[in-house]
Amino acid sequence: MxxxxxxxxxxxxxxxxxxxxxxxxxxxxxxxxxxxxxxxxxxxxxxxxxxxxxxxxxxxxxxxxxxxxxxxxxxxxxxxxxxxxxxxxxxxxxGGARNLAPMAGMVPLMGRNLDGIVRAFREGGGLPYEDFAPDFTGVMDGLNRRPLDELLVDAWLPLIDGLPEQLTGGVRVADVGCGTGHALVVLGRAFPASEFVGYDIAEEALARARAEAAGLPNVRFEAADAAAFRPDRPFDVAFAFDSVHDQADPAAMLRGIHDALVPGGRFVMLDMAASSDVAQNVGNPFAPWIYTISTLHCMTVSLAEGGAGLGAAWGRELATAMLGEAGFTAVSDRPAPGQALSLLYSAARPA
The missing domain is CATH 1.10.10.10 (Winged helix-like DNA-binding domain superfamily/Winged helix DNA-binding domain)
Incomplete structure (x- = not known):
C-alpha cells in the first residue's frame, strides 16, 4: 500500500x-x-x-x-x-418545531449504554428498552412534542386527501406505539367528534399519556404489544409515529394494524427519511444521525428481543414493500413539512 x-x-x-x-x-x-x-x-x-x-x-x-x-x-x-x-x-x-435543542439530549442518552452496545457487537443480541428507561421516555417526549403541536394538524393531515374532513365528522382512530400519547392529545382537542385510542407497552409512557389526556373524554390509552394488539372494534384510521422500525416484529405490527382497520380504512405512518440502500444515503446530511441512533437504540432494542432489527434506516423501499406485504394498497410517501428527517406514508386497507 x-x-x-x-x-x-x-x-x-x-x-x-x-x-x-x-x-x-x-x-x-x-x-x-x-x-x-x-x-x-x-x-x-x-x-x-x-x-x-x-x-x-x-x-x-x-x-x-x-x-x-x-x-x-x-x-x-x-x-x-x-x-x-x-x-x-x-x-x-x-415551543416551535424549529427548536432543535431537545435533540441534544439524545447524545448523552445513547452514549450511556456504549459498553452494552460494544458487547452486543461482539456477542450478538442487544440492549432491551428497559436499559434506556426512564430517561428515554422524557427525551423522546421533549423531542417530538413541538413538531406535533405545530405541524400535525395544520401541515401533515391536509396532505392525506380527505382525512381532516373524516376526523372532523367523527371516526375511530388508533395510535399504535403511542409513547407518551401527545399526538392523540393534539388530535383529540382538534377533532372532538372522533374517538382516539393509544396503544403502547411502556407503562411509564402510558402514565404520562393518561395524565395529559385527563379531561379529554374522547382520548384513552391501553397497554398492549404493538405486534399483538387486538381491538374490540375496528378503526377507521390508524397512526404510527416513528414506532414501527424498532419493533421486535414489525411485520406482525403492520399486519395487525391492517386487520384492525375497517375495509377502506386508512393508515398514516411517520418514519425516517432514508433509502434502504446505504449507497443512496451518501450525501444525505441526516443519514449519519439516522444510522447512529439506529445502532445505539432502535436496532438494538429489537435485537434484544430476538427481533428483526430493522433499525431507523430501514428506508422507503423496504417500508413500502412491507406495507404491501401486510395487505395495504394505495401506498404513497412524501416529505413531512417542517420535519426534514421524516417521511409521511399513507396506505389503505382495500375496501
Missing part, C-alpha cells in the same frame, strides 16, 4: 477533531437547554453574572459554558456581554 498524502492525512485528522468538538458542543447545548440558559440569553445581551441571575444558576459554571458557546460560534461576545444571534434563537429556544 502506498503512503497516503500528508495533506490528506492532516485534513482527515482535522475533520476527526471537528467531529469530537461538535460532540462536546452537543453536550453543552443539552446543558443550556436543561438549565434554561438559552431562554435566558434570548431575553437580550447580558454579562455572565446577569445570565446566571436570570436562570438562577451558579455564575462560574455559566461563565465556562459561555466560553464554549462563543468559541463554538453559537453565541457572540461584545465586551463582557453575551448574546444569541437572532438567526440562532428559533433553533435553540421556544
Amino acid at each position: 502506498s503512503e497516503p498524502d500528508r495533506k490528506a492525512v492532516r485534513a482527515f485528522s482535522r475533520r476527526l477533531f471537528d467531529l469530537y468538538t461538535a460532540a462536546g458542543l452537543t453536550l453543552m447545548i443539552d446543558v443550556g437547554h436543561r438549565t434554561g440558559l438559552f431562554e435566558a440569553v434570548a431575553q437580550g445581551p447580558a454579562t455572565s453574572a446577569e445570565l446566571a441571575e436570570r436562570a438562577g444558576l451558579q455564575e462560574r459554571y455559566v461563565r465556562e459554558w459561555l466560553g464554549a458557546m462563543v468559541t463554538g460560534e453559537l453565541m457572540t461576545l461584545d465586551g463582557d456581554r453575551y448574546a444569541l444571534p437572532p438567526a440562532h434563537v428559533p433553533g435553540l429556544t421556544g
Whole structure:
C-alpha cells in the first residue's frame, strides 16, 4: 500500500477533531437547554453574572459554558456581554418545531449504554428498552412534542386527501406505539367528534399519556404489544409515529394494524427519511444521525428481543414493500413539512 498524502492525512485528522468538538458542543447545548440558559440569553445581551441571575444558576459554571458557546460560534461576545444571534434563537429556544435543542439530549442518552452496545457487537443480541428507561421516555417526549403541536394538524393531515374532513365528522382512530400519547392529545382537542385510542407497552409512557389526556373524554390509552394488539372494534384510521422500525416484529405490527382497520380504512405512518440502500444515503446530511441512533437504540432494542432489527434506516423501499406485504394498497410517501428527517406514508386497507 502506498503512503497516503500528508495533506490528506492532516485534513482527515482535522475533520476527526471537528467531529469530537461538535460532540462536546452537543453536550453543552443539552446543558443550556436543561438549565434554561438559552431562554435566558434570548431575553437580550447580558454579562455572565446577569445570565446566571436570570436562570438562577451558579455564575462560574455559566461563565465556562459561555466560553464554549462563543468559541463554538453559537453565541457572540461584545465586551463582557453575551448574546444569541437572532438567526440562532428559533433553533435553540421556544415551543416551535424549529427548536432543535431537545435533540441534544439524545447524545448523552445513547452514549450511556456504549459498553452494552460494544458487547452486543461482539456477542450478538442487544440492549432491551428497559436499559434506556426512564430517561428515554422524557427525551423522546421533549423531542417530538413541538413538531406535533405545530405541524400535525395544520401541515401533515391536509396532505392525506380527505382525512381532516373524516376526523372532523367523527371516526375511530388508533395510535399504535403511542409513547407518551401527545399526538392523540393534539388530535383529540382538534377533532372532538372522533374517538382516539393509544396503544403502547411502556407503562411509564402510558402514565404520562393518561395524565395529559385527563379531561379529554374522547382520548384513552391501553397497554398492549404493538405486534399483538387486538381491538374490540375496528378503526377507521390508524397512526404510527416513528414506532414501527424498532419493533421486535414489525411485520406482525403492520399486519395487525391492517386487520384492525375497517375495509377502506386508512393508515398514516411517520418514519425516517432514508433509502434502504446505504449507497443512496451518501450525501444525505441526516443519514449519519439516522444510522447512529439506529445502532445505539432502535436496532438494538429489537435485537434484544430476538427481533428483526430493522433499525431507523430501514428506508422507503423496504417500508413500502412491507406495507404491501401486510395487505395495504394505495401506498404513497412524501416529505413531512417542517420535519426534514421524516417521511409521511399513507396506505389503505382495500375496501
